[in-house]
Amino acid sequence: MSDFTWAGVMPAITTPFTDDDAVDHEFLAQHATWLVDNGGTAIIPFGSLGEGATLDFDERAACLETLVGAVGDRVPVIPATSALSTSGAVGLAEMAVDKGCRGLMVLPAYVHKGEWREHRAHFAEVFRATDLPCMLYNNPIAYGVDVLPEQMAELVAEFDNLVAMKDSGGDHRRITANNALMGDRLALFAGLDDMPVEAVAAGAVGWVAGLVNALPAESVELFRRATAGEWSAAFELYHWHLPLLRLDCVPEFVQLIKLVQQEVGMGSERVRLPRLTIEGAERERVIELVRTSLATNPLNS
Numbered sequence: 001m002s003d004f005t006w007a008g009v010m011p012a013i014t015t016p017f018t019d020d021d022a023v024d025h026e027f028l029a030q031h032a033t034w035l036v037d038n039g040g041t042a043i044i045p046f047g048s049l050g051e052g053a054t055l056d057f058d059e060r061a062a063c064l065e066t067l068v069g070a071v072g073d074r075v076p077v078i079p080a081t082s083a084l085s086t087s088g089a090v091g092l093a094e095m096a097v098d099k100g101c102r103g104l105m106v107l108p109a110y111v112h113k114g115e116w117r118e119h120r121a122h123f124a125e126v127f128r129a130t131d132l133p134c135m136l137y138n139n140p141i142a143y144g145v146d147v148l149p150e151q152m153a154e155l156v157a158e159f160d161n162l163v164a165m166k167d168s169g170g171d172h173r174r175i176t177a178n179n180a181l182m183g184d185r186l187a188l189f190a191g192l193d194d195m196p197v198e199a200v201a202a203g204a205v206g207w208v209a210g211l212v213n214a215l216p217a218e219s220v221e222l223f224r225r226a227t228a229g230e231w232s233a234a235f236e237l238y239h240w241h242l243p244l245l246r247l248d249c250v251p252e253f254v255q256l257i258k259l260v261q262q263e264v265g266m267g268s269e270r271v272r273l274p275r276l277t278i279e280g281a282e283r284e285r286v287i288e289l290v291r292t293s294l295a296t297n298p299l300n301s
Helices: 025-037 055-073 086-098 114-129 149-158 170-187 196-202 216-227 232-250 253-263 281-296
Strands: 008-011 103-104 134-138 162-167 187-192 208-210
Touching: 008 216, 025 055, 055 086, 086 103, 086 114, 103 114, 114 134, 114 149, 114 170, 114 232, 134 149, 149 170, 162 170, 170 187, 170 196, 196 208, 196 216, 208 216, 208 232, 216 232, 232 253, 232 281, 253 281
Parallel strands: 008 208, 103 134, 134 162, 162 187, 187 208
Antiparallel strands: none
């Protein structure tokens, strides 16, 4: 089904904007290349961190052309099918095929929080729309939809191209439960930045990461240590990393991660309305955290 392995650290990439609120395609290509150079195993655009809800169809199409052109011969580009309607999500999936993408991250429809039979029908239409291998993104906190392990097993049994799951519910028992029901049939991914080591211990093989946008080498090394069973070394790096990783787990995570990118010299804190950049004491706190963390980076010692 896949011409690549669903595993490793897959950056959920941010979308860069120019001063006049257009997508910065030159930096988008540069950033994706840097992430892959540092060990990213795929590029995932248009998720929550990528401000996908603020991008129109043509902007997304142009972004995919840029990303596939920059790194598509090295790693898969796996866009999120984030849309208000099922037909919109199907259209995005079909467009991803046309642009040369090699996988999809399938989300529930934005806003709607109905019954499971409705979400199941939505997922089914997107899975049927293409032959691309798919990762289902479960994020009950953000989307109000929680795909239970038994429901996931039902989908996996019906759709051969459903091969992976990103879980951002924060309960590591879900990874264990999904693994018990589906085993190697489903590649399980940590979906929050403050859970990768625990997720690996529970059976995850990958991490869809956010702060990796600013610190890819550190993120990839952390995940490598965990998957290699180098627990002492993994927790040593994790202890240093966690205060920064937790920036991914608050409502302002987009602004915060972009601010960290700016601090490390790989991006801008510019966001698209309705978001505004972080100001005041919180901004100063994060800048101080980043600068202190960089000064004590164990990979540089």
